[in-house]
Amino acid sequence: MTDSNKQQNLLVLNQIHGKELPLISGQPNDEIILGRSPECSFQLTNRYISRKHAQLTFKKNRWILKDLESRSGTYLNTIRMESGEEVQLQRDDLIQVGPWKFLVRIGIESENLDEAMVKELDQAPMQDSGDEVPTLVRTVNGRYETNMDLLLQLKSDETVNREMGWGIFVDRYGPIICGFARNAGLPSSEADDIMQTVLFNFFKVADRFEYDPSKGRFRGYLKRITLNAIRQRYRKKREGNLDTHGMNVAEDPRDDLEAVFDREWAEHLLSEAMTEARPKFEPKTWEAFELYGRRGMSAARAAERLGMTPESVRHAKSRVMRSVREIVIRLREEEL
Secondary structure (H helix, E strand, C coil), rough: CHHHHHHHEEEEEEEEECCCCCCEEECCCCCCCECCCCCCCCCCCCCCCCCCCCEEECCCCCEEECCCCCCCCCCCCEECCCCEEEEECCCCCCCECCCCEEEEEEEECCCCCCCCHHHHHHHCCCCCCCCCCCCCCCCCCCCCCCHHHHHHCCCCHHHHHHHHHHHHHHHHHHHHHHHHHHHHHCHHHHHHHHHHHHHHHHHHCCCCCCCCCCHHHHHHHHHHHHHHHHHHHHHHHHCCCCCCCCCCCCCCCCCCHHCCCHHHHHHHHHHHHHHHHHHCCCHHHHHHHHHHHHHHCCCHHHHHCCCHHHHHHHHHHHHHHHHHHHHHHHHHHHHH
């Protein structure tokens, strides 16, 4: 295998929760086993971890996650896998084993953002005479728009269309920015300020923003200017001798906040997928999925509680899980 293929298929599990571990990574010819036993590739010492809990292998040009019949289960994208189940991994998947949570990275993704546009986004003035900040409204039909349609709407000269595009834009990206800012240590009021600053700056330059996927995804721009806005606020508070306690912001642009932003993005996408999937199923089917697939209740207990058989509980969970996975894949494909 060439060095290029190795880089393209490099697997990294970015830890986002739990006691700090050595970096978990592997090449296609590696077999990675996570578990409590010292014989495992990576030892995770905790009473909720089985001796051999989960396995990661590269098969048919894809990374595969397998639950090794673990006692407390392996969770993929917040859904418990069946004992011994194998699932193909995707970039930005979330894996949980015991108290540890990881964000999946596959390959090295390069970003070549338009630095002039980044600078313009960072410096867009907040108070231009004659300009009004669009109302921060939330729409109920935002998912009917594709992301590219959204950017085109933001560039529209027609006021109604532009305000509609703004509403969808806020609904889609506002919660990600706010959640990320709070995880960076900002109180809710300041997180809201960061959100409005970042989104307003995009609105200001929308008519000049040229999206070129070859130079990096839209997420890259949003991540960069959000990080810059938080760091700028941190520096101003520090220079003014104001309290910065709890703000997890470093001057080094390579710090772990980038992984925190990607986690926020992934979790928001999963939430959207769950919201979209839920109306497709009967309430009892969804409850079986929640109890058995997400809360870790045994199929027998969930069946007794819902007046179902254990097999029907497993079937309900499997149906919902397939639907959610399909929606997640579609949303990722739509992503800029």
